[in-house]
Amino acid sequence: MKLLYLDCFAGISGDMFLGALLDLGVSENALRAELAKLKLPGYTISTRRVVKQNISATKFDCIVAEHAVHHPPSPRLRRASRGYKEIAAMIEKSALTKNVKRRALSVFKRLGMAEAKIHGVPLEKIHFHEIGAVDSIVDIVGACVALETLGVDEVQASPLRLGSGFVETAHGRFPIPAPATLELLKGVPTQLSIESGELVTPTGAAILAEFCAKFGPMPAMSIEKIGYGAGSRDLDKTPNVLRAVLGRAASALLRQGYGGQASMGKEHDTVAIIETNIDDMNPQLFGDVMERLLTAGALDVFMTPVQMKKNRPGTLLTVLCERNDVDRMAELLLTHTTSFGVRVHEAQRRKLAREIVKVKTKFGPIEVKIGRLAGKIVSRSPEHESCKRAADKAGVAVKEVYSEAARVAEETL
Numbered sequence: 001m002k003l004l005y006l007d008c009f010a011g012i013s014g015d016m017f018l019g020a021l022l023d024l025g026v027s028e029n030a031l032r033a034e035l036a037k038l039k040l041p042g043y044t045i046s047t048r049r050v051v052k053q054n055i056s057a058t059k060f061d062c063i064v065a066e067h068a069v070h071h072p073p074s075p076r077l078r079r080a081s082r083g084y085k086e087i088a089a090m091i092e093k094s095a096l097t098k099n100v101k102r103r104a105l106s107v108f109k110r111l112g113m114a115e116a117k118i119h120g121v122p123l124e125k126i127h128f129h130e131i132g133a134v135d136s137i138v139d140i141v142g143a144c145v146a147l148e149t150l151g152v153d154e155v156q157a158s159p160l161r162l163g164s165g166f167v168e169t170a171h172g173r174f175p176i177p178a179p180a181t182l183e184l185l186k187g188v189p190t191q192l193s194i195e196s197g198e199l200v201t202p203t204g205a206a207i208l209a210e211f212c213a214k215f216g217p218m219p220a221m222s223i224e225k226i227g228y229g230a231g232s233r234d235l236d237k238t239p240n241v242l243r244a245v246l247g248r249a250a251s252a253l254l255r256q257g258y259g260g261q262a263s264m265g266k267e268h269d270t271v272a273i274i275e276t277n278i279d280d281m282n283p284q285l286f287g288d289v290m291e292r293l294l295t296a297g298a299l300d301v302f303m304t305p306v307q308m309k310k311n312r313p314g315t316l317l318t319v320l321c322e323r324n325d326v327d328r329m330a331e332l333l334l335t336h337t338t339s340f341g342v343r344v345h346e347a348q349r350r351k352l353a354r355e356i357v358k359v360k361t362k363f364g365p366i367e368v369k370i371g372r373l374a375g376k377i378v379s380r381s382p383e384h385e386s387c388k389r390a391a392d393k394a395g396v397a398v399k400e401v402y403s404e405a406a407r408v409a410e411e412t413l
Helices: 014-023 028-038 084-093 098-119 134-150 179-184 202-211 284-295 323-336 384-394 398-412
Strands: 002-007 043-052 055-064 154-157 166-169 172-175 212-215 221-230 241-249 254-256 262-264 267-278 300-307 313-321 343-351 353-361 364-373 376-382
Touching (some): 002 134, 014 028, 014 221, 055 134, 084 098, 084 134, 098 179, 098 202, 202 212, 284 323, 313 323, 323 343, 353 398, 384 398
Antiparallel strands (some): 002 241, 043 055, 221 241, 254 262, 267 343, 353 364
């Protein structure tokens, strides 16, 4: 399993995150090509090497053209305002990959729901100011693209240092952390900071809330690369950089398994299970609910026929999600179904360590998901979407491409 650990000793922002991933090897040209699919005018991106208190790092810059910004009194507020619907439509209409679209939409939805709660208005009426600016859109979509490019399976991070003092926003002067940042970081461990100023931005908080599965010290891992992404400020006592460590989870190390027994090379994690029984909802609405939950980041959604009280036929709707996402998923269920309540419990999972590799076939490169148990490959499964693209291009049946990819994977992996 490819693991990314973020050492946030100086906080995190969108440009720091992108700088760190570019430092790990994401191609600037490839990132630029993917961002161009947004058809978002008025900006250019560039990278440069900088030194922050003797630490060499990559500085990611998004330079916004003069015609793309408004001019309110404060320089911090010289940013375009966009509504959630406008941003979502831009992403959905783009030619970005399905996964990048899903994760980017989820990040913006997190931001929108945080802002909606703070201001007491519906999500549809939220207009982002700082977050809706061109550079913030580039940061968020770019982050999703970069993570997909690196093939990261899991993200973990250290506890956050938030900074101190006040920050000027489009809604006024607020103490640090800004209200949206604080809302997004519910349940995330934080630490005291010796530095003044805003160390964690709303964009950085939203990226962590979306992608980070665990917070704590760096886990046991085989380190492959280390990247440093620079921020825009020069702090008094701390290098203003985000350190990103990329490697493999140490599945060969002894881990504590079930019943107090040590298990070798098995993958374990804990997920939340949310359930609700429904017997009074239009069946046509279930498809919409499932789509909303998956778009918001649910790991899985499924429905089971059940017989309920008064002998009514009903549906058991089950959602699997990360523990940090329980509140958000429960709110979606209570808002978009007829349920008056949900049940939540946690379950431990044992799973194969997995990764996506490409095999060369007569139809071109095909992505294959491989599963390992104690380091040994025990499962090889061609990815349907990759097979479908190749089949469409070659004018053959998907099953033909699937069979060819499975054969090559069996022989070569």
